[in-house]
Every structure is written in C-alpha cells, then in structure tokens.
Amino acid sequence: MKEIFHRTSIRKFDRRPVEDEKIEKLLRAAMAAPSAGNQQPWAFFVVREKDLLSRLGSSTPYSLPAANAPLAIVPCFQKACMMPEYAQIDLSAATENILLEADHLELGAVWLGIAPAEDRMRTVEQILSIPDTLRAFCIIAVGYPLEEKTQEDRYDVSRIYYPGAVRRQLDLADGKISLKEIIEELEAQDNNQKTYFDKEELDYLYVLNEENPDEEDRYAMELVEEDPERYAVMPTKYEIHEYRIMESFVKSLETSDAQNRLDNAIHGPGAFRRFREVARQTGTEDRWRRFRDRAYRDIAADWCRENGIQYKD
Numbered sequence: 001m002k003e004i005f006h007r008t009s010i011r012k013f014d015r016r017p018v019e020d021e022k023i024e025k026l027l028r029a030a031m032a033a034p035s036a037g038n039q040q041p042w043a044f045f046v047v048r049e050k051d052l053l054s055r056l057g058s059s060t061p062y063s064l065p066a067a068n069a070p071l072a073i074v075p076c077f078q079k080a081c082m083m084p085e086y087a088q089i090d091l092s093a094a095t096e097n098i099l100l101e102a103d104h105l106e107l108g109a110v111w112l113g114i115a116p117a118e119d120r121m122r123t124v125e126q127i128l129s130i131p132d133t134l135r136a137f138c139i140i141a142v143g144y145p146l147e148e149k150t151q152e153d154r155y156d157v158s159r160i161y162y163p164g165a166v167r168r169q170l171d172l173a174d175g176k177i178s179l180k181e182i183i184e185e186l187e188a189q190d191n192n193q194k195t196y197f198d199k200e201e202l203d204y205l206y207v208l209n210e211e212n213p214d215e216e217d218r219y220a221m222e223l224v225e226e227d228p229e230r231y232a233v234m235p236t237k238y239e240i241h242e243y244r245i246m247e248s249f250v251k252s253l254e255t256s257d258a259q260n261r262l263d264n265a266i267h268g269p270g271a272f273r274r275f276r277e278v279a280r281q282t283g284t285e286d287r288w289r290r291f292r293d294r295a296y297r298d299i300a301a302d303w304c305r306e307n308g309i310q311y312k313d
C-alpha cells in the first residue's frame with residue numbers, strides 16, 4: 001500500500017482549512033481500525049478554533065505543530081470499556097489509520113503523544129473540556145503540508161526472526177556472500193544436517209536432522225518444498241568428501257617418503273587422525289592446509305556459480 005511507504009510526520013502546514021469531506025474521511029478511517037473484542041472505545045474531538053489549537057500546541061513540550069495547523073483531531077478512549085487494558089492499543093490503531101488516510105488525501109499529519117503521561121492527558125482534557133468518561137489519547141495535527149519529506153527506508157532484516165525454523169542471518173550489505181563465509185559453513189556441516197541458502201532473504205535455513213526431523217526441521221523442509229527455486233542446498237559432508245581431498249593431496253606430492261607415509265596413513269580405520277599426525281611428522285601440514293583450503297574454496301565457488309549466487313573472494 002503506497003501510503004504506508006509515503007507517510008512521514010509533517011509538522012509545517014499551510015493555513016488553508018481542511019475540507020469537511022476530508023475530515024469525515026479521516027474519521028471514517030479511524031473508526032475502521034481493529035479493536036480488542038471490537039470494543040471500539042474511541043471518541044474524536046475535532047479542533048479548528050485557533051485559540052484551542054494554540055493551547056494544544058503548548059500543552060506538551062513537543063506539541064507545537066498543533067499550534068500551526070488548521071486542524072487537530074484528538075482521539076480519546078472511554079474509561080469504562082470492555083477491556084480497558086487494550087483501550088490505548090486500540091487508539092493507536094485508529095491513530096495510524098488517520099495518518100495513512102491523511103497521506104492518501106494529500107494532507108500532512110503528525111502524531112503528538114499525550115497518553116500515557118497523566119499530566120499531559122489532564123491538560124488536554126481541560127483545554128477541550130473533555131467529559132469525565134473519556135481520556136485524551138493523543139493530538140493529531142493535520143493540514144496541507146508546507147514541507148516535503150521522503151520516507152527513510154527502515155527495513156532491517158536483522159530485526160526479523162523466523163521462530164519456526166533455525167536460521168542464521170548474514171550481513172550481506174552488497175548482496176554478495178564471501179567465499180570465506182561459505183567455507184565456514186561447509187566446514188560446520190554435520191552428518192545428518194542439510195543447510196539451505198535462502199536466495200531471497202540471503203540467510204541460511206537449517207534442517208538439523210533430515211533422517212529424524214523435529215518440528216522445526218519439518219517446518220524448514222516445508223518451506224523448501226513450497227518454493228524449491230528459492231533455496232540452494234549446500235554440499236553435504238558426504239558431497240564435500242574430505243577423504244577424497246586427502247587422497248588428491250597425497251597424489252599431488254612428488255614421490256617421496258612423505259607421500260608414502262601419508263598414503264599408508266589414509267588406509268584403514270582412523271585414517272583422518274592418522275593422516276593429520278603423519279602430515280605433522282613429515283612437515284607437510286602447511287601444504288595440506290593450503291591444499292585443503294583451495295579445495296574448499298573451489299567447492300564454494302562452484303556451488304555459487306551452479307546456483308546463481310553472487311560471491312566475492
């Protein structure tokens with residue numbers, strides 16, 4: 001809805017009065033808001049008198065825009081309603097509806113907070129002679145705008161959580177994932193785990209145990225099933241096949257004592273541990289580390305290319 005992404009707080013207004021039809025539209029929008037148990041605890045004071053506007057403008061340290069506006073609407077809530085604890089929440093929904101409708105009508109508006117500050121509520125109630133059964137909620141200053149503002153983009157993915165699924169958010173300011181980041185993820189792959197990269201949200205989605213999924217795993221699996229194009233599955237531990245990388249490394253060494261010993265080490269049970277031990281003894285540990293890093297880097301880069309994921313080195 002375009003008004004949601006266009007509205008900003010407008011605090012400077014033309015003196016031109018707001019037409020009655022537009023005021024009615026603002027109030028209709030307010031009363032279209034949701035409320036707890038549909039209790040509709042609201043009442044609206046429509047203020048156009050200059051003296052009252054000016055007094056509302058000095059009713060709080062931050063309410064000055066009301067003094068310069070041709071119109072203020074003061075939403076109030078009934079003290080005695082079905083669920084009083086929700087009354088102010090209901091009034092917030094109604095207030096936001098007014099702000100959005102104002103934007104739609106090419107008016108400007110700003111929400112000037114009153115409730116829950118008791119002294120401010122009382123001041124405004126006195127200024128407008130609001131009856132005892134009602135409490136002032138806020139002041140909405142409205143008028144034709146004298147300032148133009150562009151709404152800032154406040155969308156922030158780090159504020160979003162998907163409690164149904166296990167996810168890890170990545171900070172990809174330029175939309176590119178670094179190979180280092182992918183390699184870390186590849187190295188963390190667990191036996192039954194499947195990791196998906198969400199190409200839209202740019203984060204990881206995990207199925208921790210595909211063989212024996214729990215609720216969260218099942219939910220994640222459903223997400224992937226619903227939109228398989230969106231998720232790129234990462235190479236599993238089996239596909240990375242560290243053993244094969246060790247074999248290639250041994251083959252890559254010139255024929256030597258080290259090669260013979262490493263070749264022996266990778267055969268039979270306990271191969272991984274023995275291989276690391278012999279690499280240390282034969283002084284090939286650093287070469288192995290570099291070889292392994294390159295192999296992981298190639299797997300990561302191939303995976304990005306295959307899945308159309310932008311990456312950086």
Ligand SMILES: Cc1cc2nc3c(=O)[nH]c(=O)nc-3n(C[C@H](O)[C@H](O)[C@H](O)COP(=O)(O)O)c2cc1C
Nearest residue numbers: 007008009010011060062063065110111112113114
């Ligand atoms: C509960 C509430 C109270 C506010 N009170 C004031 C206020 O007293 N004076 C004011 O100038 N703006 C007030 N604002 C407006 C905020 O300052 C404004 O919404 C915020 O800075 C974000 O800017 P935007 O509305 O242009 O997106 C209030 C907004 C809310 C939601």
